[in-house]
Amino acid sequence: MIKGEISLSDNNKIEEVYPNLFKIKMPFENSPLGYINSYFINDGKKKILIDTGFNLSGSLDELKDSLGMIKIDISEITDILLTHYHIDHVGLLSNLKKAVNPKILFSKKEAELLDTMFSYSETYLKNTLEFYVKNGVDDGVIRLVKKINKMNFSSSFNGSYRLLTNPDISLADDDNISVGDYSFKVILTPGHSPGHICLYEPDFKFLIAGDHILPKTTPNVTLDEEDGNPLYDYFKSLDKIEGYDVKRVLPGHQNVFTDCHRRIQDLRDHHLERCNEILEIAWEKELNAYQIASLLHWNVNCSSWDQIDPFQKWMAIGETLAHLKFLASERYIDIIEKDGKILYLAKIQNIPYLRIGHQRV
């Protein structure tokens, strides 16, 4: 167990972490993350569910079961708030909407992004694939991305996404949400996803963190198109949360934990180490992103890059590209375009500490 983590019994599907605020473990099969956390707040009138979990065959029954333990029927849910659009957090939304008809609360920024993705799905896929090809990505990964994209936009899969493009209440940075004794401040924390939100409760001093800060796993920060600088955004969002007095973090996966500021520093250190690993590899060598990804150390059960399956390679490439984009924006690395391909060359071998937004001369 890491320092600051609170041990909650793994057998308990539902735990009251604050008065009338419950953490519900929702299934997340075949994932090292184990399960995804939904949160449920009951103020007598309003009954709000935060994140729904995946749409697996038994998910709805699991939720019914857990809420049944606190004598709540799912039909009583009045509001559903989503921290970000990833399928492990929103997958069950369309089924719940059919069964319950709650109000949907969702990040304005992320809703607009999803709407654009749906409206221009062909362009979105084309841009992503072009960006990958320019960065040397192999055919196996390209085929996988096409397949996943088709699935995401298929009617059987996208019901939840569609609902999010037009939420009942759009949330922006600094908005307030009152539920019973709690008055949450919405904090926009882009990085893990472009319009990710956290909720901060200033009296009780806890943070519902979604996937922005997890106690054990480093939240994935990925780049899949030319535009954007998600790692820069992520660092800025870590800085933002550091400005709050957070006594406990209620994360989207794993256990509730206390040491928020220390965890933020661990996450910065992790990414700094990753940046330095990349600079070392691209020092005095012009390489494409795929080559750089293949030379990095990945925490997977394979002896070589070639044995890594396309899904893990895709994750690795996205993460590498996010770091390269950040390093280029901070002028630690040069981007060289040659014959329609993108190559990277480090300008410095090592950065001793992070200075975000600092433009080197």
Ligand SMILES: [Zn+2]
């Ligand atoms: Zn997640």
